[in-house]
Amino acid sequence: MEREWSDMSSPLRLALVQMNIEAGNTESNYAKMRAKLEDAASLEPKPDIVVLPEMWNTGYALTEIRELADPNASRTKAILSEFCRAHEIVVIAGSIAELRGDSVTNTLYIFDRTGAEVAEYSKIHLFQLMNEHLHLKAGDTPGAFDLEGVPAAAMICYDIRFPELARKLALSGAKILFVPAEWPHPRLHHWRTLLQARAIENQMFVVSCNTVGESGGSNFFGHSMVIDPWGEVVAEAEEIEMILVTEINLDLVDEVRGRIPVFADRRPNIYE
Numbered sequence: 001m002e003r004e005w006s007d008m009s010s011p012l013r014l015a016l017v018q019m020n021i022e023a024g025n026t027e028s029n030y031a032k033m034r035a036k037l038e039d040a041a042s043l044e045p046k047p048d049i050v051v052l053p054e055m056w057n058t059g060y061a062l063t064e065i066r067e068l069a070d071p072n073a074s075r076t077k078a079i080l081s082e083f084c085r086a087h088e089i090v091v092i093a094g095s096i097a098e099l100r101g102d103s104v105t106n107t108l109y110i111f112d113r114t115g116a117e118v119a120e121y122s123k124i125h126l127f128q129l130m131n132e133h134l135h136l137k138a139g140d141t142p143g144a145f146d147l148e149g150v151p152a153a154a155m156i157c158y159d160i161r162f163p164e165l166a167r168k169l170a171l172s173g174a175k176i177l178f179v180p181a182e183w184p185h186p187r188l189h190h191w192r193t194l195l196q197a198r199a200i201e202n203q204m205f206v207v208s209c210n211t212v213g214e215s216g217g218s219n220f221f222g223h224s225m226v227i228d229p230w231g232e233v234v235a236e237a238e239e240i241e242m243i244l245v246t247e248i249n250l251d252l253v254d255e256v257r258g259r260i261p262v263f264a265d266r267r268p269n270i271y272e
């Protein structure tokens with residue numbers, strides 16, 4: 001019998017595609033992504049959700065990003081929607097550089113098992129250290145969405161430095177936070193600590209998918225991670241191209257929230 005997503009007692013099988021991205025070479029990146037998606041779909045057992053990293057279509061080729069970005073995400077949407085429908089898999093489609101009118105956004109799409117687009121989220125906090133603010137347009141809407149009955153949310157890379165955004169998403173009910181990223185050396189310590197902190201303080205699963213290897217002059221360390229609502233690392237990738245596979249049970253969110261009632265104990269009238 002087909003499993004109901006709203007049946008939280010069933011484990012969810014996750015596959016995180018940690019890959020190297022060739023900055024500026026969209027053809028190579030689309031071809032590689034298609035091959036990795038097929039690899040993920042052929043895993044036994046088949047994953048429920050496949051997660052992709054940040055800006056996988058272009059990498060950080062920011063000075064030529066207008067020419068490279070996918071106009072209205074149409075190429076990306078066609079490929080991913082068809083993949084999801086064919087394999088009955090949900091895809092958290094990392095993010096892509098998308099041309100919208102005169103601007104380029106760093107936008108994440110989510111497709112359900114029928115291939116329907118569930119939600120989109122554009123990165124709210126642009127990373128000045130890598131000049132994102134000079135080339136990209138920031139989003140202004142938090143990424144909360146419903147994944148076939150599961151309250152979920154997304155942030156992109158640098159966004160995880162902003163606990164107030166994660167808290168807002170948790171308060172909206174999110175039990176699982178997806179974080180596509182292109183997070184480079186030397187800040188592995190920040191990456192691991194911030195992801196664990198977001199999981200602990202909000203008592204939710206954090207599922208982060210990073211890129212790996214040299215790209216556009218930066219070195220990305222991988223270490224994609226799945227962290228449970230206690231802050232325990234359920235799975236962590238190495239510094240190589242790989243698909244990180246694991247299972248989670250969303251029941252744990254309610255259990256942890258029941259044991260330490262952080263949300264009930266908040267006193268927002270004092271600090272908000």
Ligand SMILES: O=C(O)CCC(=O)C(=O)O
Pocket residue numbers: 127130156157158159161182183184187190
């Ligand atoms: O915050 C960081 O250290 C890395 C962020 C980043 O690389 C990004 O947002 O693309």
